[in-house]
Amino acid sequence: MRIHLVNPNTTRSMTDKIAAAARAVAGAQTEIRAATSAMGPASIEGYYDDALALPGLLAAVAQAEAEGADAHIVACFDDTGVDAARALARAPVIGIGEAGFHLASLIAHRFAVVTTLSRSIAVIEGNLQRYGLDRRCCAVRASDVAVLELEDPRSDARARISAEIGRAVREDRAEAIVLGCAGMADLARALALEHGVPVVDGVAGAVTLAEGLVRVGLATSKAGAYAPPRPKGYVGRLADFAPPGLPKPD
Amino acid sequence: MRIHLVNPNTTRSMTDKIAAAARAVAGAQTEIRAATSAMGPASIEGYYDDALALPGLLAAVAQAEAEGADAHIVACFDDTGVDAARALARAPVIGIGEAGFHLASLIAHRFAVVTTLSRSIAVIEGNLQRYGLDRRCCAVRASDVAVLELEDPRSDARARISAEIGRAVREDRAEAIVLGCAGMADLARALALEHGVPVVDGVAGAVTLAEGLVRVGLATSKAGAYAPPRPKGYVGRLADFAPPGLPKPD
Amino acid sequence: MRIHLVNPNTTRSMTDKIAAAARAVAGAQTEIRAATSAMGPASIEGYYDDALALPGLLAAVAQAEAEGADAHIVACFDDTGVDAARALARAPVIGIGEAGFHLASLIAHRFAVVTTLSRSIAVIEGNLQRYGLDRRCCAVRASDVAVLELEDPRSDARARISAEIGRAVREDRAEAIVLGCAGMADLARALALEHGVPVVDGVAGAVTLAEGLVRVGLATSKAGAYAPPRPKGYVGRLADFAPPGLPKPD
Amino acid sequence: MRIHLVNPNTTRSMTDKIAAAARAVAGAQTEIRAATSAMGPASIEGYYDDALALPGLLAAVAQAEAEGADAHIVACFDDTGVDAARALARAPVIGIGEAGFHLASLIAHRFAVVTTLSRSIAVIEGNLQRYGLDRRCCAVRASDVAVLELEDPRSDARARISAEIGRAVREDRAEAIVLGCAGMADLARALALEHGVPVVDGVAGAVTLAEGLVRVGLATSKAGAYAPPRPKGYVGRLADFAPPGLPKPD
Amino acid sequence: MRIHLVNPNTTRSMTDKIAAAARAVAGAQTEIRAATSAMGPASIEGYYDDALALPGLLAAVAQAEAEGADAHIVACFDDTGVDAARALARAPVIGIGEAGFHLASLIAHRFAVVTTLSRSIAVIEGNLQRYGLDRRCCAVRASDVAVLELEDPRSDARARISAEIGRAVREDRAEAIVLGCAGMADLARALALEHGVPVVDGVAGAVTLAEGLVRVGLATSKAGAYAPPRPKGYVGRLADFAPPGLPKPD
Amino acid sequence: MRIHLVNPNTTRSMTDKIAAAARAVAGAQTEIRAATSAMGPASIEGYYDDALALPGLLAAVAQAEAEGADAHIVACFDDTGVDAARALARAPVIGIGEAGFHLASLIAHRFAVVTTLSRSIAVIEGNLQRYGLDRRCCAVRASDVAVLELEDPRSDARARISAEIGRAVREDRAEAIVLGCAGMADLARALALEHGVPVVDGVAGAVTLAEGLVRVGLATSKAGAYAPPRPKGYVGRLADFAPPGLPKPD
Structure with missing residues (x-):
């Protein structure tokens, strides 16, 4: 199975350390694909950084979904964006x-x-x-x-x-x-x-929880809080984050 | 006093309606300045929209701070980004x-x-x-x-x-x-x-609460959860959100 | 608007100080009318004083209602009698x-x-x-x-x-x-x-909250806990506290 | 032992019924002394009546203390004034x-x-x-x-x-x-x-709880919330409720 | 009335001390029958001892029920087995x-x-x-x-x-x-x-609570959580604990 | 790794079904060893059965520990005895x-x-x-x-x-x-x-949680609530449950 691990800050050395910790406990059949956020803060320290880490995090989750991830791990201890990622993704999402x-x-x-x-x-x-x-x-x-x-x-x-x-x-x-x-x-x-x-x-823990959810066939319920984003227009710098289903704004 | 009211979605007609409601209860000495978010979702419905509304909201708060707002109102019932705005702003922040x-x-x-x-x-x-x-x-x-x-x-x-x-x-x-x-x-x-x-x-309510806080001289405590963002590098599309105090990344 | 502020203890110097604090933040259109309780303890320190401060407090609220108060402030930090005052009054009531x-x-x-x-x-x-x-x-x-x-x-x-x-x-x-x-x-x-x-x-805070409630047109709900007192006989020293609607006992 | 049961409303027929229920379960050695409040509402229905029942209730408790009650029962299901009575009395107090x-x-x-x-x-x-x-x-x-x-x-x-x-x-x-x-x-x-x-x-229950506390020698702690009322001046109609220890105001 | 007090550990000297404390507060008409558990730990210190004290405790409760106890007291401060005893017994059960x-x-x-x-x-x-x-x-x-x-x-x-x-x-x-x-x-x-x-x-307290429940005629509700054990087979060393109503397994 | 799964009731057909569910999700390297309790109720329905299932459950856990289990699963939805098993076992314990x-x-x-x-x-x-x-x-x-x-x-x-x-x-x-x-x-x-x-x-879930804990090297903390049972005498039918470290009573 393929587990997508996203470091929602933009510091690559930290992604490498996290990915190594994840691989150290992952099962033989598990591939850990680690991504570093492409936009936002170099580290997440408090509410402001938390907020600005979200677009980069969600972009990484969307791309990993498109590439066929079986589960997502959000590698920030604040569990930044886990709820939004659950609404976005089909695969289960775990915060560390x-x-x-x-x-x-x-x-x-x-x-x-x-x-x-x-x-x-x-x-x-x-x-x-x-x-x-x-x-x-x-x-x-x-x-x-x-x-x-x-x-x-x-x-x-x-x-x-x-x-x-x-x-x-x-x-x-x-x-x-x-x-x-x-x-x-x-x-x-x-x-x-x-x-x-x-x-x-939490990184090692999240890997085993993600493997477990995939193994038992559980993914995020779409019945209530985590219903898929409704199609609608997004504008400005974030226009390309508009949920699928609606023609992109020009 | 000047109260900055930000509609964190990008639908201007909604901003107009909210601003009218705010002005209807504001005191004679109060100026309501309403802003519409410049980036993100046209409406906020669930966790995904909440997350992507944050940069536009925080940009509007930062600009209003620069222009001398005495208080900020976040006009989304989810209180999206109120915590981040409190960390960013010197003036008090109220969610509707x-x-x-x-x-x-x-x-x-x-x-x-x-x-x-x-x-x-x-x-x-x-x-x-x-x-x-x-x-x-x-x-x-x-x-x-x-x-x-x-x-x-x-x-x-x-x-x-x-x-x-x-x-x-x-x-x-x-x-x-x-x-x-x-x-x-x-x-x-x-x-x-x-x-x-x-x-x-909540819109009318927030106006009177904001007026009240300003009148009694209360603003967000900077002693703990709402300490100002630490200076650090931000990259990519959100590079210009880097907290003041650090040279902008190029 | 007219805000009735009642000091539920019987120490007039304290009423004066509280009224000054209230007036310092009240809006230009707001009149603060301060009353000192006419019966009960000189200061409120614990459950016993709290209990015996209630008749004097409620008498002051009743009189202010009769005189047309737009809101009532109970100036004891224990919020003594706020619930009873809400049941009694038509105007909103705030405890400090x-x-x-x-x-x-x-x-x-x-x-x-x-x-x-x-x-x-x-x-x-x-x-x-x-x-x-x-x-x-x-x-x-x-x-x-x-x-x-x-x-x-x-x-x-x-x-x-x-x-x-x-x-x-x-x-x-x-x-x-x-x-x-x-x-x-x-x-x-x-x-x-x-x-x-x-x-x-809390005194300054209560003034702005009271002004706010009046400005947005909100008063205590009479639909449940704060339904008006039912007409009934009261006897003894407190006979004149019998709720209106019933012939006074003689 | 002597248990003082006070009906904090002023309806004597109700006191009689409550006293009968109390006596039906009281032990052979227990004397139930029932009192009807001498001032206040004929029945207690909501916050306003609750508040105005307090002086009569506390007067009855004070008198029973003077007469040597071993325990007090407050026979109103709202437990009106139980906290104040605990501060006042030396003997334990139970609400029904x-x-x-x-x-x-x-x-x-x-x-x-x-x-x-x-x-x-x-x-x-x-x-x-x-x-x-x-x-x-x-x-x-x-x-x-x-x-x-x-x-x-x-x-x-x-x-x-x-x-x-x-x-x-x-x-x-x-x-x-x-x-x-x-x-x-x-x-x-x-x-x-x-x-x-x-x-x-609750009436029957309170009798057995009161007997139990007396039997095991437990009474209200005076170490914190229920410390005895501090001596101070009381004025007006309630002047005679001033806690003992201070010369009565004239 | 007859109150059955069971010490769920197997140390008889402790039973004697507890029984003495119970008798010191019991009413003149109350007989305290104290039992020491016949199987399990000499003292109860933590979850493991708690668990192994249960069969001995429940055997003692079953026997006391058969002998006509009016109430049961479980004399371990952990309230070990109180819920199970409530399901088993007709008479009320109190933990110390x-x-x-x-x-x-x-x-x-x-x-x-x-x-x-x-x-x-x-x-x-x-x-x-x-x-x-x-x-x-x-x-x-x-x-x-x-x-x-x-x-x-x-x-x-x-x-x-x-x-x-x-x-x-x-x-x-x-x-x-x-x-x-x-x-x-x-x-x-x-x-x-x-x-x-x-x-x-708690021992003295439990005695007076048990007396009180018996005096007012209250016993454990059998309507939900404490419904009597369903008849079913029990095997091995605990076969004789099978709830009544089912032929004993051989 | 070896996961010990104990069915704390004594019905073997249920153990078989549970074990099959466990094996269906277990990793290739995981051996599921399923045990049926040797004493107690045929099914666990309410507090009484819960209590009497404990000795059989703990005996099974003790034996599996001796045989080198890497983790224990308690296959009763009431999580019967999970706390006691945690105190007893060195390996982690999960309730379904x-x-x-x-x-x-x-x-x-x-x-x-x-x-x-x-x-x-x-x-x-x-x-x-x-x-x-x-x-x-x-x-x-x-x-x-x-x-x-x-x-x-x-x-x-x-x-x-x-x-x-x-x-x-x-x-x-x-x-x-x-x-x-x-x-x-x-x-x-x-x-x-x-x-x-x-x-x-919960059975499938517990298997993956147990595998996860073992994989990341986590076992029950012995620092507080789950300290090992203290050595002491146990008597009667349960004498052989005495914690190790004390000479067995004869």
């Missing part, structure tokens, strides 16, 4: 945030999220609440690491993340940790060993 | 959905929302939950009226909306109704008379 | 507690309340829960300042309130503060400057 | 609403409340939410029976209540019913037989 | 955990639970949530005391429990404490004196 | 109920559960609440089909289940359906085609 939360719920009574910047806490808490999984999450903590520091080998980002995990275990009684950024995908194993609790990387 | 919910909470113990298409119910319920006001909302009902039907004088949209209000009052014990689309702004008064319960139009 | 919560929700993702005595925390938390806005409130904190200390220029009340605000910002990640007592109405601006986050005074 | 909800939770997974008028639904739902027991309550239904109809032997009140119970069992899957008015205390047994599900009368 | 929570709700706005080991926190929090009373509980704290240490007079268990109560009062603003283990039944009175807040023992 | 809920959350905004008997509704609703996923579930509906009817080819069980699914789609606006019994595992595909919405079988 929700993947992390769902898997953590299956192995721990209480989990904590350790993310990058404090401005992302509100986004993540909002998602947890929509999914219902805030009831299982004891804390969303920021490590004050900017996303692109994770791409810089000289940064002490890993140490700050590890320190925050330690606080979550001690102060919040977290039984498991969900890493709150796609760019942390390569850290999970070592941090789990260091802290003695499971550490969940 | 939240305006309707907050005002309804002040005049009724239970209110219902009557919106356009059923695909919007999930968006609205999600917002209510984030705001906490789902606890006061007894139902979100769809009237199966497409947004642009509201612009068509031959449509029976009004009758279908009225029928749904009747059901909300009888079956859900709704004590007040919030109209779930900016395009319904001209119907509130007549429907209230018809059904004998308050009918809240 | 709910006013503060609703406005804070529009400018911050998380807000904290800083009130007077710890016994009021339960009252305020109960209100937040009924309104649904507990989901947006990260803490209700007491500054251990008695209400009437706020009337005493020699008190260090302001310093204690400021210290508690500091804790809310640092420890609770509050992005905005709601001042939890009508008697703090004169402190908002200076405390906001001091702490660098918005500080919301 | 909460008594009914707590007992129903112990014998059924889901219960429904059948009350008098629809205006009381909001009051009852608010209480359930504060207590947390809304999670166990599947519906609050009104039978459109006025409180004093329950005192009139020619009324068909009983038939209307029974019909509503039938609907709760069939449509809401209620496993037990809580009768939502003190005036229904004499109907519980027959309605249970008729419908084949437990029917809980 | 729920008894403690319900009574604490009647005498305090916020209560804390102080239990034995941290692994029990999840069990207790889950129960509070199902009952709805998590809304009234400000903390569930573990004292790191193993259950059987409570049977050992040389242990410092009491000191550790007291220290944890102190923290709950100071740090969580707990207004009352619920003791989170049947084995603590003898400590309540002294700890209340020591800390100046009510301390609730 | 939670599997169904989590997967449905990834493909639909709102899902409904269609189960067997109405007595199971309370169990399932309780689980949904603990997991947080009640927020995504719009209804739990019973089809009034007994579990073992699903094993009887002459039964009209399938028709009744299909009718209930139809009602969930029409009346509850369910966008997807979760089948609420392991015995329905063979019906999912046909019912999805019939109703045009995704139909989730």
Whole structure:
């Protein structure tokens, strides 16, 4: 099967790291096709970047659909655009945030999220609440690491993340940790060993959830919230995003 | 004071109707400046349109900020992009959905929302939950009226909306109704008379809330979730949305 | 328009301060008529005072209705008697507690309340829960300042309130503060400057909300919870509170 | 032990019926002293009556405290003034609403409340939410029976209540019913037989809860929300309600 | 009346202590019959012990039913098997955990639970949530005391429990404490004196609730969740637990 | 990898059907080892059966652990004993109920559960609440089909289940359906085609979740709620369930 993984920011080195993490857990029959967004922010840090990452993300999903993807993974921990992608795509769509939360719920009574910047806490808490999984999450903590520091080998980002995990275990009684950024995908194993609790990387989690949905033949319901976009005119710079079925505006 | 009202869809007739509703309640000292989004969908119906309406909306907010707006109103009942606009703008930002919910909470113990298409119910319920006001909302009902039907004088949209209000009052014990689309702004008064319960139009409500915030000197907190966007590179078609502070990418 | 503001405690100096705060934000066309309760406690601190403040409050509301008020403001942060006043009055009724919560929700993702005595925390938390806005409130904190200390220029009340605000910002990640007592109405601006986050005074907020409701033509729904009191006999000291429509008992 | 039962409305025939229901379940060592409020409404139907019933209720509680009551029961299903009475009294205080909800939770997974008028639904739902027991309550239904109809032997009140119970069992899957008015205390047994599900009368329930608290030596905590009223001046018609400890105002 | 109290662990000394606490509050007409489980764990500490305590508990309940019990008390703070016992028994069933929570709700706005080991926190929090009373509980704290240490007079268990109560009062603003283990039944009175807040023992509480239910004639509803077990075959070691009505398997 | 699937009821034909459903989706490298409980009820219908299924279930889990299972699946929709099994096992444990809920959350905004008997509704609703996923579930509906009817080819069980699914789609606006019994595992595909919405079988879902957890190297956290059972004496018929580490009682 072919899983389309889209990095909704425009930093290619991050896509490469995410794709490697995805391939490390994918089944032998699974092809991971990774795409980097062609427009928008170099990293996603807060509501503004989230909003402007959407067109590039949706363009990548549309193209992958056309090429026959069996599932889509949105590789931003904010689950940016997952709802819009579900409306657009025929194949199932998984966000790495929700993947992390769902898997953590299956192995721990209480989990904590350790993310990058404090401005992302509100986004993540909002998602947890929509999914219902805030009831299982004891804390969303920021490590004050900017996303692109994770791409810089000289940064002490890993140490700050590890320190925050330690606080979550001690102060919040977290039984498991969900890493709150796609760019942390390569850290999970070592941090789990260091802290003695499971550490969940949403990228790897999303791959197995996507494989699972495809294997059991489940795709997004089109019966309500995720009905296909209605045909209508789109104008200006985004005119070519008009949903299929309507003659393109000229 | 100057209130910037942006219609995040690209249908100018709808902007005109909304602006008229806004001016009808604005104070004598208030100037309403209405803008129509320059890019994206002609109407916003569900998650996909919501996502693609964001760049046009944020461009309009950025321009109004530059021109000295005292407050911004986002005239889409989904409150599309309100969080991103709060991060971007210095002046306070109000969505017409939240305006309707907050005002309804002040005049009724239970209110219902009557919106356009059923695909919007999930968006609205999600917002209510984030705001906490789902606890006061007894139902979100769809009237199966497409947004642009509201612009068509031959449509029976009004009758279908009225029928749904009747059901909300009888079956859900709704004590007040919030109209779930900016395009319904001209119907509130007549429907209230018809059904004998308050009918809240979010556009009018947002104007008075915006005036109020400006009058008491309150603007969005920049201390957490709505911190200003961090300077960073944006690429491709959206390169010019890069937050100020960083040299524009070439 | 004429807004009736009632201080449900019997301390006239506090009414004067509240009325000044109200007039400072009221529109040019708005007349603020302030009343002091004629019976009951000199300050409202906890459930017992709340209960005994109700007759005086409702008498003031009834009189203002008779004199043609366009809206009523209940100037006690506990929102004492707001529900009963809504049942009694034809004009809309706003409590300064709910006013503060609703406005804070529009400018911050998380807000904290800083009130007077710890016994009021339960009252305020109960209100937040009924309104649904507990989901947006990260803490209700007491500054251990008695209400009437706020009337005493020699008190260090302001310093204690400021210290508690500091804790809310640092420890609770509050992005905005709601001042939890009508008697703090004169402190908002200076405390906001001091702490660098918005500080919301419910008195000012309630004025603009009341003006807004009147301007858009909304008043309390009489369809359910706030149906007018049924005519019936009242006896004893409160016999003259019998709802209109029934011959007064003699 | 001596249990003080106060009917916070001023209708003596109702007090007699409630007292009889209380005595029917009280232990041999328990004395039930029933009081009728000396001021306020003849029946409590909605927020306005609730508010004006408080002084009479609190006066009765204060007198019973002075006479050495071991526990207090507030015999209005709205639990009017229970919080204020807890602050005032040394002995524990139980409302018949909460008594009914707590007992129903112990014998059924889901219960429904059948009350008098629809205006009381909001009051009852608010209480359930504060207590947390809304999670166990599947519906609050009104039978459109006025409180004093329950005192009139020619009324068909009983038939209307029974019909509503039938609907709760069939449509809401209620496993037990809580009768939502003190005036229904004499109907519980027959309605249970008729419908084949437990029917809980809060008056009887409150008596056994009060006896239980006394027997195990528990009384209201004075550590927080229910701290004793602070000494302060009260003026006007309610001057004699000033909390003890302060010289009475003259 | 005859109340059947079952200790679902197999430690007889603990049964004796619990029975003594029960008898100390039982009415003169009440006979407490205490049983110790005949199979399973010596103490119940976490989900595994909870599960294996069920057959012994249900066997004891079945036998007591056959002997004519008027009510059953399950004397494990986890409320292990209370739901299953309700399905099995005709007489009402009370868990000591729920008894403690319900009574604490009647005498305090916020209560804390102080239990034995941290692994029990999840069990207790889950129960509070199902009952709805998590809304009234400000903390569930573990004292790191193993259950059987409570049977050992040389242990410092009491000191550790007291220290944890102190923290709950100071740090969580707990207004009352619920003791989170049947084995603590003898400590309540002294700890209340020591800390100046009510301390609730669920064993004593359950006795008075059970007496109350019997006195008012209430037993478990059989209309839904607690319908009697359906007749069916049981095999192996548990074959004799097959619900009555079916010929025993051989 | 080796996945241990335990049917916690004692009906072998049901185990065979469940195992077939599991093998139909398992990866090529996955071995499904299915076990039937050796003691307890022939089917699990309500709290009593749930309780008595636990020893057989835990014995099967313990044996599979000893034989080197990589993951465990509990094939009862009530998720009976999943928490206890997590405490006991080193390998991860998945219940088919939670599997169904989590997967449905990834493909639909709102899902409904269609189960067997109405007595199971309370169990399932309780689980949904603990997991947080009640927020995504719009209804739990019973089809009034007994579990073992699903094993009887002459039964009209399938028709009744299909009718209930139809009602969930029409009346509850369910966008997807979760089948609420392991015995329905063979019906999912046909019912999805019939109703045009995704139909989730928890057995297939649990297999892919278990494979996923193993593949990414995640197992149950032992840091809190699921700490290994403490060594202690067990007596009577269940003496051999004593946790390892303590000399077996004789």
